Amino acid sequence: MSPRMIRQVWTLIENSQPNTLLSLDDNSLVSWIINQMESGRLLNSQEVDLYSGYIRSRLPLIRDMVAAR
Numbered sequence: 001m002s003p004r005m006i007r008q009v010w011t012l013i014e015n016s017q018p019n020t021l022l023s024l025d026d027n028s029l030v031s032w033i034i035n036q037m038e039s040g041r042l043l044n045s046q047e048v049d050l051y052s053g054y055i056r057s058r059l060p061l062i063r064d065m066v067a068a069r
């Protein structure tokens with residue numbers, strides 16, 4: 001993943017409502033983030049796979065970060 005893609009994920013997470021993110025199970029959270037990323041532009045299947053893998057590998061960190069806000 002490029003630094004730009006990683007930055008987009010974390011910016012989206014930081015700008016999202018904590019209650020929304022914390023209310024979702026893992027699969028729903030990954031889907032929600034991907035859908036939000038796609039709202040700005042259509043992602044190809046390779047980008048969806050890259051984002052999904054990255055997000056899944058960071059779920060505990062995402063949840064900890066959101067819960068601390």
